[in-house]
Amino acid sequence: MTWRSLLTPADLVPITLDGAEVAVPQAATLAAALVAAGLDARPRCLIGTCQQCRMVIEGREVRACRVALTAGLAVRTIVAPAPDDSRASADRNR
């Protein structure tokens, strides 16, 4: 048995993630819902400090952990550079 088998359709909220319709568990924030759904496994703080949850909603960059989850959100992910990306390393060393 998985946690998904314990949910009913009433427990899910429809959103669009990178153009695909998905249903995520009800949660206080978009970031918490994505983590709970297994759609985003990046390490993150969920309290607004790490910046690992940056996404785009209606053309605005937001932190998903600071966005209330609502049905119909259309969200685009921002791809973070890989840890071994030389540009990212250079940025970290500034």
Ligand code: FES
């Ligand atoms: S999860 Fe860390 S800032 Fe959003």
